Amino acid sequence: MKADPTDQLTLLDLQEIDSKVVQLRHRRATLPQLKELATLEGERSGILDRVRDARIVVDDLTVEQTKAEADVEQVRVRRVRDRERMDSGQISNPKDLQRMTHELESLERRVSTLEDAELEIMEKLEEAQAVLTRAEQELAGVDQRVADLEAERDAQWTEIDAELEQVSATRAPVAERVPADLLALYERLRESKGGMGAALLRARECGGCRLTLDHSELARVKAAPADEVVRCEECSRILVRTSESGL
Numbered sequence: 001m002k003a004d005p006t007d008q009l010t011l012l013d014l015q016e017i018d019s020k021v022v023q024l025r026h027r028r029a030t031l032p033q034l035k036e037l038a039t040l041e042g043e044r045s046g047i048l049d050r051v052r053d054a055r056i057v058v059d060d061l062t063v064e065q066t067k068a069e070a071d072v073e074q075v076r077v078r079r080v081r082d083r084e085r086m087d088s089g090q091i092s093n094p095k096d097l098q099r100m101t102h103e104l105e106s107l108e109r110r111v112s113t114l115e116d117a118e119l120e121i122m123e124k125l126e127e128a129q130a131v132l133t134r135a136e137q138e139l140a141g142v143d144q145r146v147a148d149l150e151a152e153r154d155a156q157w158t159e160i161d162a163e164l165e166q167v168s169a170t171r172a173p174v175a176e177r178v179p180a181d182l183l184a185l186y187e188r189l190r191e192s193k194g195g196m197g198a199a200l201l202r203a204r205e206c207g208g209c210r211l212t213l214d215h216s217e218l219a220r221v222k223a224a225p226a227d228e229v230v231r232c233e234e235c236s237r238i239l240v241r242t243s244e245s246g247l
Contacts, residue, residue, distance in 0.1 A: 001182065001185065001228075001229040002227045002228060002229065003179055003227060004227060005226045005227060005241075007177070007178055007179055008198075008229065008240050010177050010178050011182070011197075011238060012198060012200055012240050013174050014171070014175055014178060014186070015186075015190075015196060015197065015198045017167060017168075017174060018195060018196075018197075021164065021167055022195040024163055024164045024167065027160060028160045028161075031153055031157075033149045033152050033153040033156070034153065036149055037149050040142055040145060040146050040149070043142060044139070044142050044146070047135060047142060050135045051132065051135045051136055051139055054131045054135050055132055058125065061125040062125065064121050064125075065118065065122060065125055068114065068117055068121050069118060071114050072111065072114040072118055075107055075111050075114060076111060078107060079104060079108070079111060082100055082103060086100055086101075185197075185229070185238065186198055186238060189236065189237055189238065193208065193235065193236070193237055196208050197237060197238060198237060198238040198240055199237045199238070199239060199240065200240050201213075201221070201239045201240065201245040201247075202242075202244045202245060203244065204218055204245070204246040204247075206234065206235060206237065208235045209232060209234045209235035211234050211235075213232075217233050218247070221239065221241070222247045
């Protein structure tokens with residue numbers, strides 16, 4: 001392929017723009033905030049599971065406590081009623097009094113047993129609530145960190161996107177100065193060579209693969225006419241020759 005040396009030099013300007021775009025996009029995709037956010041997402045999922053489990057325990061114990069309170073209150077009411085009947089003198093039959101006395105003693109034991117059970121449930125509920133509170137606080141801390149990181153990420157993205165837009169806007173005028181066939185070759189190589197289709201030959205080294213041309217390859221490039229589009233034997237990229245090429 002033939003191309004005016006000036007047009008070949010223009011490829012370097014175009015490559016510089018394209019390389020800058022690639023760098024900006026890479027920077028956008030590899031912000032440190034993104035890595036930490038991904039890590040926090042996994043941590044948050046685990047904390048949410050713990051919050052859910054702790055809340056279930058608290059809810060279950062709350063139901064148990066409500067029932068225990070009702071059971072205790074029911075027996076207390078019955079105890080008070082029986083005492084009032086005895087104290088009022090309504091029961092005069094000795095057998096009935098004896099039966100009522102035994103019943104009150106039984107109610108006293110029952111109240112004591114229920115109160116102990118209620119106290120045990122209250123202690124468990126207090127412990128479960130503490131576990132839930134710690135998990136919720138941990139979740140709140142992670143959520144705050146996520147919010148801070150997202151704000152930092154968005155600010156970085158805004159800055160990078162603005163620079164991307166500015167750099168990308170300079171591409172079209174430069175690309176228009178490159179002949180269609182040369183531009184098509186460059187684009188094809190850029191697509192297959194990791195974003196670099198043209199490279200400067202400097203001091204006998206290819207700017208694409210960073211390999212130094214051997215003597216036979218150097219002789220071939222040196223002998224090629226100035227308007228000949230030369231390709232690197234190793235990486236196939238377009239080699240642009242200048243006074244720095246060491247030919």
